[in-house]
Amino acid sequence: MEDFEVVIIGAGICGLAMALALHKKGIKSVIMERSESLRNVTGAAIGIRPNGWRALDQLGVAKNLRHTAVRLRRTPWDGETRCLRRKDLIDTLYAALPLGTVKFGCQLESITFGSQSTKHVLRFIDGSSILAKVVIGCDGGKSIIANFLNLKPTKTFPLSAVRGLTNYPNGHSYNHEFARFTKDNNIVGRIPIDDNLVYWFCLQRKDENVWEDPEVIRQSTLELLSNYPQEIRRMIENTEMKSLSVTHMRYRVPWDLFMGTFCRGTVTVAGDAMHIMGPFLGQGGSAGLEDAVVLARTMSQLGSDNGESKSKVMTHGVEEAFNQFVKQRRMRVVRLSLQTYIIGMLWGTSSILKKIMYIMLLILLFPYQHSHTDYDCGYL
């Protein structure tokens, strides 16, 4: 059975950032990803706020990424915000990793403690198994590693999101800012990526259908937005078909984040596997980038061999590093998740009374609604 020191499950934004952060600290890791290639199309684009840029700066990839998207004008105190094509972000993180870091087509089926050693046995759906001293679950909202840690299952908001990219070959005329339109209980957001490409999303009360066919997604979105201005409908009509997707929004309830045990021995979770949240603040991905910086820092301080071979990790040190990681991250993700939870409930309810209650809670708990962007994950 092949034997690894550090195994990351999942090559999404968090898994790739995690491997890169560890690599920058001299700690070798391998990522096991179930897809046959990088999942760099789904979701179309992602907004990165100042806290996310701080993490990307630490990972050494911010400079290149800044060239791929215009800086958005919001309010003067909001700092740097850009909307990146997911493909640009994921491809850039991947390209910064040593060749062969990601093993594709490896879908984890189960994880168990090895009977003969302190290592974990990771079993994959093709029947193969490997041993791993350290396991970091970056396997998203339905994480097998989170189950292993006995975390409660994630839940779904009564909302779903359609997302897409629209290219304007002769340029669009929109300002470089986030525009939001609300009508008939639907919310449409439009954000320019550059002078030709626009990212848009449409939030709607949950539709039980999970469409995969892009043409069906486009037609049903157009039907839903039949009362919207022609300009919005044209944007959706002209969407790049391969960029279209529908997502039912999942979240981990804030009190589970407050109470949950996010590490056990040398196994932990990060990114959506730890703290999946509604997209209402545009922070889930950036929080995963922050996780990567903090976890690699604590691993380097406490868990890696101080000798010439930093690729060897020390079990006791890693346990301590993971405890520190969870300690440093817990309240940050509890606050993000609580704010998104209340916003999600506010948008998802039709009861006026409940709406008033949620608004009051937001004012009370989050008087400065953008303070989450001030967070600094610190040096790698």
Ligand SMILES: Cc1cc2nc3c(=O)[nH]c(=O)nc-3n(C[C@H](O)[C@H](O)[C@H](O)COP(=O)(O)OP(=O)(O)OC[C@H]3O[C@@H](n4cnc5c(N)ncnc54)[C@H](O)[C@@H]3O)c2cc1C
């Ligand atoms: C509508 C919407 C809009 C959003 N907008 C923003 C935004 O503007 N800004 C922002 O910061 N965030 C945003 N987010 C959140 C952001 O997309 C997520 O937080 C982020 O993509 C999570 O990354 P991840 O790597 O943790 O998980 P994922 O992206 O889910 O990646 C998990 C990876 O693990 C792999 N995997 C899963 N199970 C296994 C297994 N058993 N074996 C092997 N591999 C496995 C998957 O194939 C995948 O590659 C948004 C989310 C939604 C739904």
